[in-house]
Amino acid sequence: MVEPDLYSRRSDLGLAFAPQDYQxxxxxxxxxxxxxxxxxxxxxxxxxxxAAVVGLVWKMKVADMVLKCAAPIGASFCFLALFTGxxxxxxxxxxxxxxxxxxxxxxxxxxxxxxxxxxxSAIQDRTTAGRxxxxxxxxGVVNLPxxxxxxxxxxxxxxxATFKLTEKPAMPAEMWMPLLVSAIGIYSFFGHCLxxxxxxxxxxxxxxxxxxxxxxxxxxxxxx
Amino acid sequence: MTAFISVLRRDLLLAFxxxxxxxxxxxxFVITCSLFPLGVSPESEFLAQSAAGILxxxxxxxxxxxxxxxxxxxxxDGALEQFMLSPQPLYLLVLAKxxxxxxxxxxxxxxxxxxxxxxxxxxxEQIPLLMLSLLLGTPVLSLIGAVGAALIVGLRGGGVLLxxxxxxxxxxxxxxxxxxxxAAAASMPYNGQLAMLGAFLLLALVLAPVAxxxxxxxxxxx
Numbered sequence: 539m540v541e542p543d544l545y546s547r548r549s550d551l552g553l554a555f556a557p558q559d560y561q562x563x564x565x566x567x568x569x570x571x572x573x574x575x576x577x578x579x580x581x582x583x584x585x586x587x588x589a590a591v592v593g594l595v596w597k598m599k600v601a602d603m604v605l606k607c608a609a610p611i612g613a614s615f616c617f618l619a620l621f622t623g624x625x626x627x628x629x630x631x632x633x634x635x636x637x638x639x640x641x642x643x644x645x646x647x648x649x650x651x652x653x654x655x656x657x658x659s660a661i662q663d664r665t666t667a668g669r670x671x672x673x674x675x676x677x678g679v680v681n682l683p684x685x686x687x688x689x690x691x692x693x694x695x696x697x698x699a700t701f702k703l704t705e706k707p708a709m710p711a712e713m714w715m716p717l718l719v720s721a722i723g724i725y726s727f728f729g730h731c732l733x734x735x736x737x738x739x740x741x742x743x744x745x746x747x748x749x750x751x752x753x754x755x756x757x758x759x760x761x762x
Numbered sequence: 763m764t765a766f767i768s769v770l771r772r773d774l775l776l777a778f779x780x781x782x783x784x785x786x787x788x789x790x791f792v793i794t795c796s797l798f799p800l801g802v803s804p805e806s807e808f809l810a811q812s813a814a815g816i817l818x819x820x821x822x823x824x825x826x827x828x829x830x831x832x833x834x835x836x837x838x839d840g841a842l843e844q845f846m847l848s849p850q851p852l853y854l855l856v857l858a859k860x861x862x863x864x865x866x867x868x869x870x871x872x873x874x875x876x877x878x879x880x881x882x883x884x885x886x887e888q889i890p891l892l893m894l895s896l897l898l899g900t901p902v903l904s905l906i907g908a909v910g911a912a913l914i915v916g917l918r919g920g921g922v923l924l925x926x927x928x929x930x931x932x933x934x935x936x937x938x939x940x941x942x943x944x945a946a947a948a949s950m951p952y953n954g955q956l957a958m959l960g961a962f963l964l965l966a967l968v969l970a971p972v973a974x975x976x977x978x979x980x981x982x983x984x
Contacts, residue, residue, distance in 0.1 A: 594976075642933070649930035656926050660917055669980045670913050674927060677909050677973050680965075684934065 574724035576619035582612030590672035602668030607735035613651035643685040765850040773862035794820040813882035814943030852975040868900035898959040905970035912977035
């Protein structure tokens with residue numbers, strides 16, 4: 539079930555109705571955008587890595603397309619996470635940017651996304667581009683555990699993860715429930731975007747086929 | 763094993779026939795290092811503090827520049843396709859090429875680094891450590907870079923693209939390589955960072971030739 543506008547409809551829970559933080563006041567509310575975006579940026583890379591394996595092993599064309607379509611979305615969310623982090627860092631840490639492990643590894647993730655996009659557009663042949671990008675994504679996947687555990691391995695300014703599957707969150711329910719809703723909302727939005735982009739990509743690649751032509755003209759087709 | 767040795771010998775021989783190509787990355791390394799005192803500050807305290815970082819970044823860029831030629835000549839004259847058709851595992855042949863590349867670019871950089879370290883006022887007791895960190899680090903740079911070079915081998919104007927692909931993957935190596943030197947400068951234990959560099963080397967040694975071989979097959983299929 540994909541609910542694309544869950545985020546836009548229910549983000550008010552966190553942005554307006556969650557109680558103020560006793561230290562940070564209202565500025566902590568950016569967490570409702572920052573944490574879901576950062577989590578998504580990493581999940582998106584994981585999804586691309588899975589798609590890369592599927593594409594390389596089973597030679598599925600759709601996996602290549604999903605990989606190609608996910609990269610710009612992942613790059614946008616990675617940038618969004620870095621940007622909101624900088625905006626949040628200014629009032630709380632007193633600086634826009636620190637070279638701490640988590641920030642640096644997120645920056646590397648952004649560079650990896652940009653590299654994937656650059657390689658994908660540099661190779662003319664679609665099949666070759668898909669497979670080359672898949673290899674690059676798999677090589678870059680070593681960065682994911684580094685980001686995930688950077689705040690636990692190194693003593694950094696960035697606080698540890700907000701949510702853990704195994705423990706009760708340290709925040710009161712009025713604060714983390716909206717965060718959960720925002721996270722689900724952002725993930726749904728991502729799923730929606732990805733499906734839309736992939737559909738466009740399929741239509742673009744199959745534009746010479748009969749079923750696409752019929753679809754464009756509005757004639758009934760037997761294709762779904 | 764014979765195939766490994768013969769590819770290694772062939773690549774080294776080719777490299778020594780083109781001596782100027784051997785010198786260019788080294789010259790680049792020296793010139794880049796000399797830009798920092800001119801561009802930032804020639805004061806000895808500043809240079810002593812940042813010498814290790816400067817040398818590491820310059821070594822990284824010099825490796826990057828030389829990567830473009832790793833597979834290109836073989837790709838253009840068709841030798842690469844013969845490698846792929848040969849019954850030997852491509853993994854082994856790629857590893858031989860990477861080793862040859864490191865022997866002609868990485869190793870000379872390490873031998874040159876004490877000279878530049880002295881010019882950049884690095885405390886002399888840290889110079890052996892710098893060479894050790896480079897000895898563990900530069901092979902990783904060649905190994906990771908080979909994957910990038912294999913991916914772009916068939917593309918025109920791939921040089922800039924190569925740096926875009928490879929540099930993000932170089933950052934962890936750079937962090938731990940300079941981390942060794944920073945820990946040593948603060949007289950803290952640096953074994954952990956050295957061990958991490960060694961771990962990177964082993965990991966890259968096992969995985970990078972596989973990825974590079976796969977990438978070469980993809981690039982050659984067009």
